[in-house]
Amino acid sequence: MRTIMNVLWFIFGGWISGSLWILAGLIFALTIVGLPWTPAAFRLAGFSYFPFGKMLIDRDDGPASLLLNVLWFIFAGWWLALHHLVLALALAVTIIGIPFAWQHIKLALASLTPVGKAVIEV
Template sequence: MTLIGNILWLIFGGLITAAGWFVAGLLVSLTVIGIPFGLQCFKIARLVLLPFGREVKIGNFGAGGFLANLLWVILLGWELCLAHLVSAATLAVTIIGIPFALQHLKLAKLSLLPFGAEIEVK
């Protein structure tokens, strides 16, 4: 089921979304200050490519991670989280879209607090 879900995900928008996260990571990484934020974009892009069979764990991010997450949320995290929540709500309208909506909820959690989050294979 995981393989089929990931293939359907890629066909119906996952590849384009991952490319968007990758380009965002490249743009943010143009400045030295933005490199840590770019790395988080790359982490999210990897999850967007194959979200089925993976789990997001928000761990202990320490003081530096807290400040980085705070800056992330203020600048762009809340918008990205909102976009994934809207996508999840839209997909959850149909029964066949519910598994994809759950993946968007997973991405919303990661796009809100990426620093200190770990992606684990189930």
């Protein structure tokens, strides 16, 4: 079931969300200052491409991750969260779209503070 949901997710819009995460990571990678955010963006891009059967957990990265998350929110996090929230609202209108809307809610929350998150299989 997880594989079917991931395939449907990818076909019907997951590739857009994952590509936006990769775009954000590439933009930050272009500058030396933005390199600390690149691994978090690429980690969440993989989660955004295929979210079913995976879970986000917090790692304890110390006070540096707090500073990086604040800067991330200012420069990229809010528009990625907005993207995921708009899609979640559109998908939640139908009963079939509710599981997909829930994944977008999880991604919206993760897009606010991606530094210090890890993706694990469940």
